[in-house]
Amino acid sequence: xxxxxxxxxxxxxxxxxxxxxxxxxxxxxxxxxxxxxxxxxxxxxxxxxxxxxxxxxxxxxxxxxxxxxxxxxxxxxxxxxxxxxxxxxxxxxxxxxxxxxxxxxxxxxxxxxxxxxxxxxxxxxxxxxxxxxxxxxxxxxxxxxxxxxxxxxxxxxxxxxxxxxxxxxxxxxxxxxxxxxxxxxxxxxxxxxxxxxxxxxxxxxxxxxxxxxxxxxxxxxxxxxxxxxxxxxxxxxxxxxxxxxxxxxxxxxxxxxxxxxxxxxxxxxxxxxxxxxxxxxxxxxxxxxxxxxxxxxxxxxxxxxxxxxxxxxxxx
Amino acid sequence: xxxxxxxxxxxxxxxxxxxxxxxxxxxxxxxxxxxxxxxxxxxxxxxxxxxxxxxxxxxxxxxxxxxxxxxxxxxxxxxxxxxxxxxxxxxxxxxxxxxxxxxxxxxxxxxxxxxxxxxxxxxxxxxxxxxxxxxxxxxxxxxxxxxxxxxxxxxxxxxxxxxxxxxxxxxxxxxxxxxxxxxxxxxxxxxxxxxxxxxxxxxxxxxxxxxxxxxxxxxxxxxxxxxxxxxxxxxxxxxxxxxxxxxxxxxxxxxxxxxxxxxxxxxxxxxxxx
Numbered sequence: 149x150x151x152x153x154x155x156x157x158x159x160x161x162x163x164x165x166x167x168x169x170x171x172x173x174x175x176x177x178x179x180x181x182x183x184x185x186x187x188x189x190x191x192x193x194x195x196x197x198x199x200x201x202x203x204x205x206x207x208x209x210x211x212x213x214x215x216x217x218x219x220x221x222x223x224x225x226x227x228x229x230x231x232x233x234x235x236x237x238x239x240x241x242x243x244x245x246x247x248x249x250x251x252x253x254x255x256x257x258x259x260x261x262x263x264x265x266x267x268x269x270x271x272x273x274x275x276x277x278x279x280x281x282x283x284x285x286x287x288x289x290x291x292x293x294x295x296x297x298x299x300x301x302x303x304x305x306x307x308x309x310x311x312x313x314x315x316x317x318x319x320x321x322x323x324x325x326x327x328x329x330x331x332x333x334x335x336x337x338x339x340x341x342x343x344x345x346x347x348x349x350x351x352x353x354x355x356x357x358x359x360x361x362x363x364x365x366x367x368x369x370x371x372x373x374x375x376x377x378x379x380x381x382x383x384x385x386x387x388x389x390x391x392x393x394x395x396x397x398x399x400x401x402x403x404x405x406x407x408x409x410x411x412x413x414x415x416x417x418x419x420x421x422x423x424x425x426x427x428x429x430x431x432x433x434x435x436x437x438x439x440x441x442x443x444x445x446x447x448x449x450x451x452x453x454x455x456x457x458x459x460x461x462x463x464x
Numbered sequence: 465x466x467x468x469x470x471x472x473x474x475x476x477x478x479x480x481x482x483x484x485x486x487x488x489x490x491x492x493x494x495x496x497x498x499x500x501x502x503x504x505x506x507x508x509x510x511x512x513x514x515x516x517x518x519x520x521x522x523x524x525x526x527x528x529x530x531x532x533x534x535x536x537x538x539x540x541x542x543x544x545x546x547x548x549x550x551x552x553x554x555x556x557x558x559x560x561x562x563x564x565x566x567x568x569x570x571x572x573x574x575x576x577x578x579x580x581x582x583x584x585x586x587x588x589x590x591x592x593x594x595x596x597x598x599x600x601x602x603x604x605x606x607x608x609x610x611x612x613x614x615x616x617x618x619x620x621x622x623x624x625x626x627x628x629x630x631x632x633x634x635x636x637x638x639x640x641x642x643x644x645x646x647x648x649x650x651x652x653x654x655x656x657x658x659x660x661x662x663x664x665x666x667x668x669x670x671x672x673x674x675x676x677x678x679x680x681x682x683x684x685x686x687x688x689x690x691x692x693x694x695x696x697x698x699x700x701x702x703x704x705x706x707x708x709x710x711x712x713x714x715x716x717x718x719x720x721x722x723x724x725x726x727x728x729x730x731x732x733x734x735x736x737x738x
Contacts, residue, residue: 200598208591208625215595218580238585243592247573247582
C-alpha cells in the first residue's frame with residue numbers, strides 16, 4: 149500500500165490506478181502521449197494489454213473511450229486538463245455526456261500551478277466547461293488522499309466523471325482513513341463568523357487563512373467542496389444561514405466554476421455578502437507555481453482579506 | 465444468430481421499401497435529410513438483411529455485430545431498417561422528429577432500440593467504432609463493427625485521427641464504409657472542399673481499400689465479405705453512390721440534402737419507389 153499522503157495528486161492517481169486495475173478487469177486506461185506526465189505509465193507497465201496509447205489524438209481518444217464504455221468497459225482517460233476540456237469538448241459533449249456513458253476523464257495539470265509552460269497549458273476554463281455539461285460529475289480533489297478516494301468512488305459509480313488533478317504536490321489536508329462522499333462538502337473547520345468554500349489547492353490555503361483569522365478574533369468555517377457537480381446545496385445554505393457571509397476560493401476563472409455555482413445557490417436560497425478568489429478574466433503567464441498563485445492573488449492573505457471584507461459588510 | 469439471409473433480389477426489394485419509409489417519415493416530419501438516407505439505403509439493407517448477426521429480442525447481446533452510423537443525419541434510413549427487422553413497430557416511424565418520440569432528428573443511443581451511437585456532430589463515429597472493436601478484442605469476441613461515414617464528413621480532422629489509429633492497432637474487426645455521394649449541404653464536395661483522391665488517402669493510412677458501386681447489391685455483398693476476411697488491417701469500402709438515389713428529382717440535387725418533400729413531391733417519389 150502506497151503512502152498516498154506524501155504524493156502529488158497525479159502521482160497518487162497513477163499509483164492507485166494499478167490497484168484498481170488489479171481489482172477490476174474491466175478498467176482500461178487511455179492516454180494521449182502524456183503517460184509519463186499524467187502517471188498512467190504505471191498502469192501501462194503493469195497492464196499493457198489494457199492500456200491504450202492514443203498518440204496525439206485527443207479527439208479520437210474521447211470517441212474511442214465512449215465506444216469502450218458502450219461495450220461495458222470502464223475507461224479512464226487522461227491527458228492535460230487544457231486538452232481534456234478545450235480540445236475535445238464537442239467529442240465529450242456528443243459521445244459521452246449526451247448518452248451519459250461511463251467514462252472517467254482524469255485530467256492532470258489543472259489550473260495555473262502548471263507553472264512555466266504558460267497560458268496554453270494553464271487550464272482555467274475546464275471546470276466551467278465540464279460543469280456546463282448536463283449529467284457530468286465534476287470533482288477537484290485537494291490532495292493525494294482525496295484523489296485516491298475520489299477515483300475509487302468514480303470507478304464504482306456509473307456515469308461520466310471529470311476529475312481535475314494538479315501538477316505539483318499540494319500540501320496534504322487529509323490523513324489515511326478519509327472517505328470521499330460524492331456530492332458532499334467536508335467541514336474542515338467549524339466557525340460562526342463567515343465560511344470559506346474551497347476546492348483543490350485552495351483548501352490548504354484556506355485553512356492557513358482561517359488560522360490567521362482566528363488570531364484576529366474571526367471564527368471562520370472552512371468547507372472543502374471537492375464535488376462541483378452534483379453540488380452540496382444543503383451545506384452551502386447551512387453555511388449562509390449560520391455564518392452569514394461566504395468567500396469562495398478556486399484555482400480557476402472567476403466565472404463558471406465553484407464560485408459561480410455556489411453564488412447561484414446563495415442568491416436563490418439565502419443571499420448573504422460574498423467575495424470570490426479566482427482568476428479575474430485574464431490569461432496567465434509563465435512562472436513558478438507559487439509565483440503565479442501570488443501574482444493572481446490565490447493566496448491565504450487574499451482569502452483573509454476577503455473574509456474580513458464580507459464580515460464587515462455583514463455587520464454593516 | 466443471423467436474423468435475415470435474403471437473396472440479392474430480395475435485398476433490392478427491401479432497399480426500395482426502406483427508401484419508401486425514408487420519404488414518408490421525412491414528409492410526415494416536415495424536415496430531415498432525404499438525400500444521404502437514400503444514397504445509403506442499399507448498404508444499410510445489405511448489412512441488416514444479410515451480413516450482420518444481431519437479435520432484436522436481445523438487444524444488448526454481447527456478440528452482436530455493430531452498425532455505427534457516423535453520419536447521424538441519415539438517421540431515417542437506420543430507423544427504417546431497425547423497424548423492418550423488428551427492433552420497434554414500423555408504425556412508430558411516423559413519429560420521427562416529433563416531441564416525445566424515440567426517433568430523434570439525429571441518433572440517440574439512449575432512446576432508440578438498436579441504435580449503437582448518439583451522433584449528429586460529424587467525424588466521430590469511426591472513433592466510437594474503434595472503441596467497440598477494441599473492447600471486442602479484449603473480451604475475445606468475434607463480432608464485427610461497421611461504421612458508415614459520409615464523404616463530406618471525411619473533411620473532419622477527427623476522421624483522420626481515427627484513420628491513423630485503426631491500422632496501427634491492426635483492427636481487422638472493423639470496417640468503414642464511405643457513402644461517397646459527392647454532395648454535401650452547401651454543394652458538390654469537389655467545390656466545397658477537395659477530398660479526392662479519397663481512396664488513395666485511406667490507402668496511405670494503411671487501410672485495405674475497396675472501391676465499389678454502392679447501389680450494386682452484388683458488389684456490396686462481395687466487398688463486405690472480403691472486409692470480414694482480410695486479416696491484420698481494417699477495411700474501408702468506398703461506395704460510389706448517388707445522393708437521393710431512387711427519386712428522380714432528388715438524385716444529385718443538393719437541395720434535397722436537408723429538405724422535406726412537399727405533398728405533391730412525396731406522391732411522385734413514392735410512385736417512383738413503388
